[in-house]
Amino acid sequence: MNVLGIESSCDETAASVVTDGRKIRSSVIWSQVAVHAPFGGVVPEIASRNHLQSIVPVVQEALSQAGVTLADIDGLSVTIGPGLIGSLLVGVQFAKALALATGRPLVGVNHLEGHVMAAFLVEDREPPVYPFVALAVSGGHTSLYLLTAPGRIRLLGRTRDDAAGEAFDKAAAVLGLPYPGGVSIDRVSAGRDPGTVRFPRSMISDGSDMSFSGLKTALRRHLELLGHVPGPDEVADIAAAFQEAVVDVLVSKTAAAARDHGVRDVVIAGGVAANRRLRSRMADAMARDRRILHAVPISLCTDNAAMIAGLGHLYLFGELREADVPRGLDMDPFVRRVDDGW
Ligand code: KG4
Ligand code: ZN
Numbered sequence: 001m002n003v004l005g006i007e008s009s010c011d012e013t014a015a016s017v018v019t020d021g022r023k024i025r026s027s028v029i030w031s032q033v034a035v036h037a038p039f040g041g042v043v044p045e046i047a048s049r050n051h052l053q054s055i056v057p058v059v060q061e062a063l064s065q066a067g068v069t070l071a072d073i074d075g076l077s078v079t080i081g082p083g084l085i086g087s088l089l090v091g092v093q094f095a096k097a098l099a100l101a102t103g104r105p106l107v108g109v110n111h112l113e114g115h116v117m118a119a120f121l122v123e124d125r126e127p128p129v130y131p132f133v134a135l136a137v138s139g140g141h142t143s144l145y146l147l148t149a150p151g152r153i154r155l156l157g158r159t160r161d162d163a164a165g166e167a168f169d170k171a172a173a174v175l176g177l178p179y180p181g182g183v184s185i186d187r188v189s190a191g192r193d194p195g196t197v198r199f200p201r202s203m204i205s206d207g208s209d210m211s212f213s214g215l216k217t218a219l220r221r222h223l224e225l226l227g228h229v230p231g232p233d234e235v236a237d238i239a240a241a242f243q244e245a246v247v248d249v250l251v252s253k254t255a256a257a258a259r260d261h262g263v264r265d266v267v268i269a270g271g272v273a274a275n276r277r278l279r280s281r282m283a284d285a286m287a288r289d290r291r292i293l294h295a296v297p298i299s300l301c302t303d304n305a306a307m308i309a310g311l312g313h314l315y316l317f318g319e320l321r322e323a324d325v326p327r328g329l330d331m332d333p334f335v336r337r338v339d340d341g342w
Helices: 033-039 044-066 085-102 111-120 164-174 181-189 213-226 232-261 276-288 306-316
Strands: 002-007 012-019 023-031 075-081 106-110 132-137 142-149 152-158 265-269 292-295
Touching: 002 044, 002 085, 002 306, 012 044, 012 306, 023 044, 023 306, 033 044, 044 085, 075 085, 075 111, 075 306, 085 106, 106 111, 106 306, 111 132, 111 142, 111 265, 111 306, 132 232, 142 232, 152 232, 164 181, 164 213, 164 232, 181 232, 181 276, 213 232, 232 265, 232 276, 265 276, 276 292
Parallel strands: 002 075, 075 106, 132 265, 265 292
Antiparallel strands: 002 012, 012 023, 132 142, 142 152
């Protein structure tokens, strides 16, 4: 079964063909990063206009790279949220039109569930075993979930203010590092001593909720008190210390949730899960606790449509197909099989 996935929730226009929910035949991502870089963040109106321009070539390229035509597509899957409304609309309307034209079923899926379920798109190793704890950490969200079965997801905790990726992006901006900030902080922090500055670890032993806005303020305050403009070396040390504070919180919250729920498997997903320090510190922590870490491959951490196609397969043709999920064109009855927060 071939599922065509379409993703347009933020600033990436993406399309992908996934076979049988596991095999990625193509994954095309048209990033608008360069378009938004001069503004230091995503401008929603510009994002939706760019999606409009790129959606047709991106979908055509995904079909062509997979070596298929629309006639070979058995079902369609599209992100219906959360995301920027103008951006989402482009993907959803395009997917509806394709479903109408091809007569294939369409499912609307949750972007965050997509990020987490990307952990199942690895062919060369065993997928996660239920129940598992998942940390979904991106520019818009930082949440811990317990997944007990396909489609059964419980929110354990989430950030009460900024997402971790947002904190990275804002920290990079005040440090004068290029957009997108998370990538810059990861890059300049490599090989640095993260201990030269001690930033706060807010709410670290306080349940599964998180907070990153105080950390951002602490960074700004640190820079004010420095009394000079830091050079590249000092910026790199400060960035490494900031990254360490974020990573400490994410690792300790995830480890505590895994312990509390007695799971063997843990998934980390989303754009920030591409962070090398987070991946290595999480791997150490999980090895110490004898748990199995499924870090989503870096190429599938940031927004992509393969995760949307893979999840769509589950709803259209996989274990969830008998469940009460929408078929055809009406998105309204999409069953959010999840507690509040989705
Ligand atoms: O999942 P994603 O592509 O989009 C959202 O759904 O938000 O995540 C984007 C976020 C941005 O904040 C970006 O700075 C961050 O992920 N990010 C990183 C890294 N790569 C991307 N943060 C830290 N280290 C990275 N290597
Ligand atoms: Zn995302």
